[in-house]
Amino acid sequence: MKLQRMNRRALTLGALAVSGALALTACGSDDNGGSSSSSSSSTTNASSAICGDAKKGQQLLADGSSAQKNAIDAWVKAFSQACGVQINYKGGGSGAGVTSFNQGQLAFAGSDSALKPEEVTASKQVCSGGQGIDLPMVGGPIALGYNVPGVDNLVLDAPTLAKIFDSKITKWNDAAIKKLNPSATLPDLKIQAFHRSDESGTTDNFTKYLIATTPDNWKYSGGKAWQAKGGQSAAGSAGVAAGVKQTSGAIGYFELSYVADGVKAVSINTGASAPVAPSTDSATKDIAAAKIVGTGNDLKLQLDYNTKAEGAYPITLVTYEIVCDKGNKADTLPATKAFLTYIASEDGQKVLSGINYAPIPDAIIAKVRTTIASIS
Secondary structure, eight states: OHHHHHHHHHHHHHHHHHHHHHHHHHHOOOTTOOOHHHHHHHHHHHHHHHHTTOOTTOEEEEEEOSTTHHHHHHHHHHHHHHHOOEEEEOOOOHHHHHHHHHTTOOSEEEESSOOOHHHHHHHTTTSTTSOEEEEEEEEEEEEEEEEOTTOOSOEEOHHHHHHHHTTSOOBTTOHHHHHHOTTSOOOSOBOEEEEESSOOHHHHHHHHHHHHHOTTTOOOOOOSSOOSSSSEEESHHHHHHHHHHHSTTEEEEEEGGGOOTTOEEOEEOOSSSSOBOOOHHHHHHHHTTOEEOOOTTOOOEEOOTTOOOTTOOSOEEEEEEEEESSOOOTTTHHHHHHHHHHHHSHHHHHHHHHTTOBOOOHHHHHHHHHHHHHOO
16 A cells, blocks of 8 residues: 555655664774774774674563564664564554563663553563563654644544544534634535554553543543544554545544545644644653653653643653663563664664654653663
8 A cells, every 4th residue: 555655655764864873883984994903893882882782683472562563673784784683563553562561571661652550560460570561762753643624724622533433523624623714615525534443552552642631621531542422443553544545534643654545634722823734843842741640660651741832842742662661571682772772872763754754852862771770
């Protein structure tokens, strides 16, 4: 499908950019006429800085958030080429990742929701002498992608979104949508609202936004599992995006990296002077205001879904890498620590904006780097 090709192309460009940066770092320059032994020594030292104590041929198994799958794929490509470590990240959803991590099956997991208290308790059975912790690593907006013929610039607000996804607004020419889009030609077309069929941190964050901003219109408790009645479902962000692309009148929620090829993104009326479109910059503005509310080595964040700041996009998520603070498996710890160190590094974070993700703000990622250095 064209959508998949677009995503693969974005991935390739991002991976090539990082891979090239790593190659330059690892290989250095031989323009100074230095000897081959000097060049070899430089390469070895630089590779050690990138790869840490990871041994060539090591394998890591990871799973979780599909929201960060495109970012992980780019990072894995670059890191594996530099260090010879094989990392298999399934991207089966946040719920699956946390479950598998707490069953001792993974070196690390990705989740778009921080660990719940009961999940932290369960992790202590796997993390000998420690527990699972949340490391914020990937930021980004949750886009509302839509496919409505003849409508190129669509504005919605929280109450209208809640009613659409709760099957209370069922036509695109509904009065509430017309009021927000007075100059648009809205068709008499049925709305096909797509949600995730699997347990998803993207669902959790999208519904947290609805709960925080329009509780009178969204009566559900929230969580990783979709609770509202009606609509259509698909697995993973890629599945929801494909459903929207293929269905006239469709709307769905997924990460910005999946908006392409005929799928447009809604701008949100937040109460600021102008509606805000999803972008890496508008998401970073929102995430920069997040507060660290985790304790100890846990870096769980509290996002501001009610922001009215100019240019701040309110429907954001942060994907956490979940790892033991102590008691990681000895055989995979060196490679796990090296990979996490790389993706939290300046070079690792730089690739994100190139593939429609938001780098974690400096003040937060600095704490992530310190925490990674201390895991054992």
